[in-house]
Amino acid sequence: MGRLEGKVCVITGAAAGIGREAALLFSEEGARLCIADVDEVSGQKTAAECRDAFFFNSDVSDEDSIVAMYRATAERYGGIDVLYNNAGIMPAGDESVLQTPREMWQLVLDINAAGVYLCCKHGIPYLLERGGGSVINVASFVALVGSATSQVAYTASKGAVLAMSREMGVEFARRGVRVNALCPGPVETPLLTRLFEGDLEARARREVHLPLGRFARAREIAQAALFLASDDSSYVTASTFLVDGGLSAAYVTPED
Secondary structure, three states: OOOOOOOEEEEEOOOOHHHHHHHHHHHHOOOEEEEEEOOHHHHHHHHHHOOOEEEEEOOOOOHHHHHHHHHHHHHHHOOOOEEEEOOOOOOOOOOOOOOOOHHHHHHHHHHHHHHHHHHHHHHHHHHHHOOOEEEEEEOOHHHOOOOOOOOHHHHHHHHHHHHHHHHHHHHHHHHOEEEEEEEEOOEEOHHHHHHOOOOHHHHHHHHOOOOOOOOEEHHHHHHHHHHHHOHHHOOOOOOEEEEOOOHHHOOOOOOO
16 A cells, blocks of 8 residues: 555646656555646646546636635545645746846745645645645745845745745644645756756856755655655654755765
8 A cells, every 4th residue: 555545635836847756656655636737738748647647727826726726626536635835936037136026026926935825725624624634835945045146036935935834834733734844955857957057067056065966856855745745744744844965954065
């Protein structure tokens, strides 16, 4: 029996990257899945590769879309056990507070922070109906450390996710709903690949700060999400769950 056997999971941003890897892994572990994303082609492909899943075209910045996503999942599977709020953006042009346009700030906050808020607002009631469940909100190591190569809107959005997750974890603990913030370090995803495309020096500048000497693989983050989704983490809530290769703990890294 898999670690998620019989559990119904909704994963946003599941068409590619970490979300896709999580969907495939959760499926291997017995979950039934809603694959939610704005990318229908890739989302349908991910759903087709899972054992029992369906795709839902959902924009996490649109409240009506989120309401419909959860309703469709509950109608199909009879309820919901796990919310994996993974959708997010990290656009080019989000830089220092001195350069980032107000419009970009608002776009990033609408998707990365308000999207998590809306997914929790409308998803947690379904978990309460089941007597409990797990919420995994994707924050980031940048919510805990500073960077001279700033992405101020992205950083602010992930700080908001971290703070919200702590608050909700405490609020719902005695009602059986665990809420945790998953905080990845840099991950080999299409998002990061585009960011460093053609700029190996910028990539190397970041890798030198990693004690493990490399970016994470998407599957490694998905495995952490699997732990938080499963009953193996039954005593873990309101936590800052770092999976960053030691980055946030480092001052000087090994030279070889």
